[in-house]
Amino acid sequence: MKTAVTDMFGIDIPILAFSHCRDVVAAVTKAGGMGVLGAVAHTPEQLEIDLAWIESEVGDRPYGIDLIVPAKYAGSDAGGYTLDDIRSLIPSEHIAFVDDILRRYDVPPLAEPGGRRGLLGGAAGDGGAAVPFSANQADPQIEIALGHRPVLVVNALGPPTAHMIERVKEEGRLIGALAGKAQHAERHVNAGVDIVIAQGAEAGGHTGDIGSMVLIPEIVDAVAPVPVLGAGGIGRGRQMAAAMALGAKGVWCGSVWLTT
Secondary structure, X not given: OOOHHXXXXXXXXXXXXXXXXXHHHHHHHHOOOEEEEEOOOOOHHHHHHHHHHHHHHHOOOOOXXXXXXXXXXXXXXXXXXXXXXXXXXXXXXXXXXXXXXXXXXXXXXXXXXXXXXXXXXXXXXXXXXXXXXXXXXXHHHHHHXXXXXXXXXXXXXXXXXXXXXXXHHHOOOEXXXXXXXXXXXXXXXXXXXXEEEEEOOOOOOOOOOOOHHHHHHHHHHHHOOOOEEXXXXXXXXXXXXXXXXXXXXXXXXXXXXXXX
């Protein structure tokens, strides 16, 4: 199959597979599509490990990475809160309520090598660490990613930041973004995005309230000639064919990989 997306990435099939699981990323890439690693929850150390592993598996085949950096969020002026900042915002009665449920139902504490896990995930003693969905978390991830070979960097929530776009383009990589409305897609393209993922309300993750059948052609028309991937409820070949009949040049799938 040949489309603008297969030409853009040098792949055989215009299927991009978003997954937090490196095995899925590698398997889809080796099968002729392109895996995209969801890295928002990765530590810098784990991201280094997973990207090196993916590259050892896929050879010179292309793959991507997906991060989340909203344009605005609490603490955005300083690059984001730390875990301790977030913990301080949680009312003590909420913490007591959760502790009581855990105690009453004999839920054992989560543990990691080196100590008990604390509130909000994270191991004890990491209160100064950056939280996910922030620039302080994502900027080091971008630099690690650009030290490896992903051909595509995607921001999964809002337009990519100016810093993200500048660094990705500087290194000769492509940049993408998810959109749940046509005006969001237009903002992405105006910011410098190379490919738009039109994600309808059927998607399993964060999205808007417009169904894929309505959204995909709206975004295709709004951003042409920038290529669009259809997303949201794409789990079989018939849905892929429908997305492409609506003008998408390929598809972006996430939830379908959860069972493999």
